[in-house]
Amino acid sequence: MSILYAWVVPAYADGSPVDHTWVTTYDSRVHAYPDIAAVKAAGERNWYCWGSFHPKGGAPGHADGYIGSQSGDLNLADCLVAPNLSSSGNPPAQGTIFTYGVDGVCHQLANQVLYSTGGAGSSPLTVKRARGYALSSFIYGTYGLQHTAWQKKIAACTGKRLPLNVTDGAGPMADLPDDFEQLAREALGDRTEALSKLLSLRAQVQAFAMQTMPGFLPPDPDYLNARNQQLIDQAAALLGPDDFRKLFGIAPGEKVNLVDPKVER
Secondary structure, eight states, X not given: OEEEEEEXXXXXXXXXXXXXXXXXXXXTTTOOOSSHHHHHHTTOOXXXXXXXXXXXXXXXXXXXXXXXXXXXXXXXXXXXXXXXXXXXXXXXXXXXXXXXXXXXOHHHHHHHHHGGGOBTTBOOOOOTTSTXXXXXXXXXXXXXXXXXXXXXXXXXXXOOOOXXXXXXXXXXXXXXXXXXXXXXXXXXXXXXXXHHHHHHHHHHHHHHHTSOOSXXXXXXXXXXXXXXXXXXXXXXXXXXXXXXXXXXXXXXXXXXXXXXXXXXX
């Protein structure tokens, strides 16, 4: 067991309302290793989570970049997502976010690493304090859209049998936490009808996002960002400006790019 730390820096675009997230086994406020070679030499781990190496964090609302820590099973974390490797070009470091922007983004991959912090009586830590997390989890969920692959990964790494609800990956993972639903309940309070409509829309959004795209190459980041924007705009139309801003942290119509076009997939 070891402590796993979750970190944020602003996403790639200036003024973006979204944070990039990653995970380490060390507190970068105390040890700001300059590069991955220094991390390895110290016997520590850094999970890039579809980003680049960052010596330390820092973002609006989180001056030092720290958004949480929790004790975790390192063997499980290493099995779920390989550390100290760029996610680009290294499938073991991708978890089940096989195609960046299609299966999920950095938030979902960080959560896959942090799944190892769950235990009897305690839920796994997630990066739900990151800016833009409600937006990404609205589309990609807590652990990404490769539902069946993720359940199989958990089973392979823990030696546990697959849950009975694993079928073809078309439905949500009922036995795993759904951060978006929790965030929506907190934002909407006792407005049960609005919550029901939002969660119904979210199910339609995820079903649409999970559709296989034609062709052999991943969809262009510009296409994915435009598609995601349209899906987010549907939530704005449903909720109205006040509830939308309360849940998602941005104004209706504000442009959001969840997919970094510079990431090599």
